[in-house]
Amino acid sequence: MEYPVSPRYVVFIDSPWTGAGQDCARFLLEQGITPLILAADPAHLHPSLLHDYAELGVAIHACDVDSADAIVAFCDDLATRGEVVGVTSVYEYYCDMGARVAARLGLAGPAPEAVAICRSKSAMREAMAPVPGLNPLFRVAESPEEAAAAADAIGYPVVVKPLDLTGSLFVRRCENAEDVTAITAEVMGLGEYLGHEVTPKVIVEECVLGAEYSAEIVHGKVLGLTEKIGSEPPLFLEMGHVFPAALPGEQERLLVEKAELAVKAVGITWGPSHVELKLTADGKDARVIEVNGRIAGDRIPEAVRIASGVDMCRLHMTALLGGAPDLTLTADRTAAIHFLMLKSSGHLDAIDGVEEALALDGVREVHLRPGVQAGIDYRANGSNRDRAAWIITEGADRDQALARAHKAGDTLTFTWSPLSETDAEA
Structure with a gap:
């Protein structure tokens, strides 16, 4: 399909691998809007991304994507050739930057401070702490010794996590102090990962033992719940997802309520968000594992679309363009x-x-x-x-x-x- 070049632009900061960027771009092109991708070094993006965007006719421009000033300058220059109607990112590492730049340009988007909270597991926990029943027990540690002491206080098993990585990187279930000190030392020695600086701290959390789910949310409202199929301990790899989750009504209502309280506490009340939760061992309560100020990854939006006909990428782009997305969802598959x-x-x-x-x-x-x-x-x-x-x-x-x-x-x-x-x- 050939799309006309439009003088109206949406700028994306970098791109994830699992298709959300391409799906958003297709929708915008159908609306007669030109999407552009900014990347630190376009030539070093993965060949599959280069192929997909070239096939769509979407240009990728070099820019210092770690600098809000550089991105604003790019958008100001672009505005001399047309209208910049949106700036965003659907990639975890840059969703906070997308929100910051959109706010500076007076464009629609989530509150930048709220998205920044989601990028730090410790800030996220602190934001939810005033709401009873959202967080598991947790402590932040700056050394292996502090982490072991935190684990002793919380009680084993515990989960040790880096503060600002994604994709379950270096997240471990630990059964004893030796496990805790080993993974903490590894995280603190990383320095950087995938070109991003790694904060030399960890968060030690109570291990919530029930089944895991995620809530797919737009504008603070849960559209549906996804069942998450995980690996065996000590890793937390996501091996699969099922949408919609088949849950008793009471547990569904519990998870929806907790997820909506979580995004409200963090401040993500505009656009897409993705909240991961686990039931307690008895299934009667739940705790929030993570709040993400972006659309779900892992092709979950495609699963939602297949099951219900609702395209979450389109809902996000509709909101970005100033529209009111339809937040009703009924799944018949x-x-x-x-x-x-x-x-x-x-x-x-x-x-x-x-x-x-x-x-x-x-x-x-x-x-x-x-x-x-x-x-x-x-x-x-x-x-x-x-x-x-x-x-x-x-x-x-x-x-x-x-x-x-x-x-x-x-x-x-x-x-x-x-x-x-x-x-x-x-």
């Missing part, structure tokens, strides 16, 4: 997302079965994660970046959708060989 994981280490010789998986009943998407291709050497890092592929299916209910997803996953084969001794030691 169930969508499941299933992730396949890479080995801990090895040389990937071949990938087979993608076309066969796509041909199965109910399969809507089979996608290799960017960078996963025959010929790579891989070493797992214990985060969501260890995924090899995702599969999205639909079904009449949870069981059918998940069964179809796992059947498609079993159709894909990844052939590995050991790394050479030199590569293994690198």
Whole structure:
């Protein structure tokens, strides 16, 4: 499809890998608005992003995306050639910058201070602390010794997290002080990760033992709940999602109430947000695990669209353009997302079965994660970046959708060989 070039622009700061940026861009192009992507070094964006945006005809411009002044200057220059009608980011690491720049330019967007709170797990906990029953027990620690003392006070098991990373990076369930001090020392020694400075602190939290869900929210209202399928401890990898979650009415109401209280406490009352929650072991209460001031990742918006026909990317862009998005959602199907994981280490010789998986009943998407291709050497890092592929299916209910997803996953084969001794030691 060819789209006309418009003198009305929406500027995106960087882009995630899982498709939300491309989905937003498609909607804007359909509306006759030109999306632009800013990146620190466009040539070093992942080839899959470069391919997708080139196919859409979306330009990627170099800019210091860590500088609000630089982004404002770019927008001011762009405004000499047309009208800048929106600035945002759907990428976790830059959603706060998108809010800051939009506010400076007088454009629609969430409160910058609220999005900044979401980028710090300690600030998020402090913002929710006045509301009883939202937070698990928690303490911030600046050394392995402090972290171990915090864990002793809270009671094992605990969860240790970096303050400002995403995708379950370096998040660990710890059963004893040795586990706590080891992961804390690792986090404090990172310095930077993926080009972002890592705060040399951790947050130690009570481990909430029930099932996990997320709330998909627009303008402070929960549209629906997603069931989250996790890995075995000590990691917290998200292995799958199911939308809508099949829950008893009482638990559904509990999670909706907690999620809406959480975004209100943090201040995210405009646009999309994504709140992760866990039920307590007895299923009678819940705690908030995380508040994100952005649309969900992991293709959850696509699962929502398949199950209900509601496109959360379109709702976000409608709000960004000053419209009033329709916040009603009724799901008549169930969508499941299933992730396949890479080995801990090895040389990937071949990938087979993608076309066969796509041909199965109910399969809507089979996608290799960017960078996963025959010929790579891989070493797992214990985060969501260890995924090899995702599969999205639909079904009449949870069981059918998940069964179809796992059947498609079993159709894909990844052939590995050991790394050479030199590569293994690198």
